[in-house]
Amino acid sequence: MTDAGTRLEYGHRVVIAGGGAGGLELATRLGDRFGRKGVLDVALIERSRTHVWKPKIHEIAAGSMDMSDHEVNYLAHSHWHGFHYCIGEMIGLDRERREVHMAPHLDSEGKEVTPKRSIGYDTLVIAIGSQSNDFGTPGVKEFAMKLENQADAKRFHESMVNACIRAHVQHTPLRPEQLKVVIIGAGATGVELAAELHRTTREVVAYGLDRVDPDKDIKVTVLEAADRVLPSLPPRLSAATEDLLKSLGVEALTGAKVARVLRDHVELADGRMIPSELVVWAAGVKAPDFLKNIAGLETNRINQLVVRSTLQTTRDDSIFAIGDCAACPWIGRDALVPPRAQAAHQQASHLYAQFQRQMAGKPLQDYQYRDFGSLVSLGEYSTVGNMMGGLIGGSLMIEGLFARMMYLLLYKMHELALHGAAKATLDTVARVITRRTEPHVKLH
Known part of the structure; x- marks a missing residue:
């Protein structure tokens, strides 16, 4: 996926590093459309065994959500959706040989599960998210x-x-x-x-x-x-x-x-x-430290990969970056696309469409971020936020039940992208039933 307008060859190797919201959604959609038929060879690199939508992490920490009810098993999901799951963590990159270097994966007892290895790619999508930035604060x-x-x-x-x-x-x-x-x-x-x-x-x-x-x-x-x-x-x-x-x-x-x-x-x-x-x-947030100037790619002060409006890195057309680890220009504004789940979702959808265009020999299009505002869930007490941009053509502050429904809708959009309407609906019904028979807080 290098030159605009160049048709991808059969069996083109697409490697996605990072199984967060954007990476997993992209791998799922590419696997369903092209991986099953062998048109594209799609691989996802991720060190965790399961996926949970990151905006839900605080609910797991507080005990208001049972992680097992919402996690997606990468091994099973990859089998069902036509892509390869490569357990491990990206630690380096060889652009000349077009290889991603992966650290050995160890189990909870320190035993090696997979060795240090490299995976070849034709197109690489880096979607490894972000981490907290402690600014060197002592302690x-x-x-x-x-x-x-x-x-x-x-x-x-x-x-x-x-x-x-x-x-x-x-x-x-x-x-x-x-x-x-x-x-x-x-x-x-x-x-x-x-x-x-x-x-x-x-x-x-x-x-x-x-x-x-x-x-x-x-x-x-x-x-x-x-x-x-x-x-x-x-x-x-x-x-x-x-x-x-x-x-x-x-x-x-x-x-x-x-x-x-x-x-x-x-x-x-x-x-x-x-x-x-x-x-x-x-x-504070920053991209992982190992990304800083990785393989000569351009990064900013918080280690994000600098990308053009096509989501391609500035120094390598075959490498893309999406989500929190990408410093992506916000077209029409003198700013970067904010590190939000909705941005990762939009970028995954956009990049999926670009693969379809490349399969037809068409050039890449620019990514235009559509800001639907911010929502903050305060548990069962309230939800607050602002809706803006493509939804209403302006800005509207919202609170209460309506804001809560909009917050839940964002999660349902993620589930729909991964599972489709039938499974997402059944999973939702199952959680409602289970919640009536179990404690409303996790006790262990």
């Missing part, structure tokens, strides 16, 4: 948790449940920092996690942990360096969200720059000490 790596994947979310949830059980059985008074959760960053992830934790921690202790008083003992604090929570949303929605958090007993401290994280507290730049037993770092 973050040692004492803070991040929510970058399912494993991180599961680890936090287990730590939270264990903290509640520990407090219930101990005979000594609670330590000052005990059952205190500090979330650093009041963007969507931080605010969503805080709201979910207010409910789920109370549901956890309601299952017999009666020596813990959630109103007295459990405290959630959100720290934000900017002057308001949700700084990317309009001020009115930030104010409404802050009022809701306050009504839930969540303390939101704005203008609070973190100086360092220690074992039992977070120290702010102004000298304040915030007691904490669990700390979550949810501030």
